[in-house]
Amino acid sequence: MGLRPAQATETGNLAIFNGWWIVFTSGILTMVPLWLGPDGSQADELGYALRVSARLAFIALLLAYVARPWHKLTGRGRWLMVNRRYLGLTAALVHTVHFAYIVALFALTEAVLEAVTAIFGGFAYLCIWVMALTSNRAAQQRLGRWWSRLHRFGMHYLWLVFMQAFIGIALTAGDPTYVALTAAGVLAFMLRVVVALRHRLRRTA
Numbered sequence: 001m002g003l004r005p006a007q008a009t010e011t012g013n014l015a016i017f018n019g020w021w022i023v024f025t026s027g028i029l030t031m032v033p034l035w036l037g038p039d040g041s042q043a044d045e046l047g048y049a050l051r052v053s054a055r056l057a058f059i060a061l062l063l064a065y066v067a068r069p070w071h072k073l074t075g076r077g078r079w080l081m082v083n084r085r086y087l088g089l090t091a092a093l094v095h096t097v098h099f100a101y102i103v104a105l106f107a108l109t110e111a112v113l114e115a116v117t118a119i120f121g122g123f124a125y126l127c128i129w130v131m132a133l134t135s136n137r138a139a140q141q142r143l144g145r146w147w148s149r150l151h152r153f154g155m156h157y158l159w160l161v162f163m164q165a166f167i168g169i170a171l172t173a174g175d176p177t178y179v180a181l182t183a184a185g186v187l188a189f190m191l192r193v194v195v196a197l198r199h200r201l202r203r204t205a
């Protein structure tokens with residue numbers, strides 16, 4: 001069930017680029033903070049670029065995360081549904097730029113990498129890159145049921161890493177941006193839960 005990225009040709013002019021335009025535009029946008037960011041020390045500039053890239057990755061991930069449940073629940077959101085694979089690849093690309101900023105931060109400044117961040121963040125990157133490499137129909141067919149398991153687990157793990165970062169700041173500093181990011185994440189999760197429960201109830205009814 002559902003729409004395939006290949007069906008993007010039915011969605012209008014933007015589909016000429018078959019969804020890759022989303023990936024490339026976001027990749028370029030992720031580099032912009034280095035030019036537009038605040039003037040300051042290298043650590044300040046990279047900190048800013050890290051925050052912008054993390055938020056862009058979060059938006060892309062969340063759009064891919066809600067695409068199917070939103071479409072199932074409302075019958076709307078066809079564009080999201082058709083482009084969800086590209087949104088996932090966008091999240092992976094932007095995360096990779098985040099990774100490049102991390103490498104720069106530790107290479108060029110005195111920043112110290114904590115073990116917990118390295119372990120949980122490192123595992124998140126493993127998930128991101130495996131998901132990106134298997135985001136194609138050939139891998140989907142080869143992996144069968146394991147494909148959905150892998151992608152469902154990876155999405156939720158990434159969601160969790162984002163949430164722990166945002167909730168911590170939302171609770172301690174009460175910053176409205178972090179409250180909004182946390183709320184968006186929680187709403188997206190609730191949408192998935194509602195759609196999953198509805199699906200289960202219908203099957204057992």
Ligand code: HEM
Nearest residue numbers: 047050051054055102117118121122124125158161162165
């Ligand atoms: C080893 C892996 C990682 C390291 C060392 C790392 C490091 C950093 C650093 C230094 C910052 C900037 C903090 C600041 O100045 O406020 C940052 C921001 C952030 N990173 Fe990463 N990161 C890693 C992986 C990830 C992953 C995998 C995710 C998400 C799945 C993620 C999500 C975030 C978020 C949400 C922010 C804060 C954005 C904001 O304040 O708006 N990071 N990261």
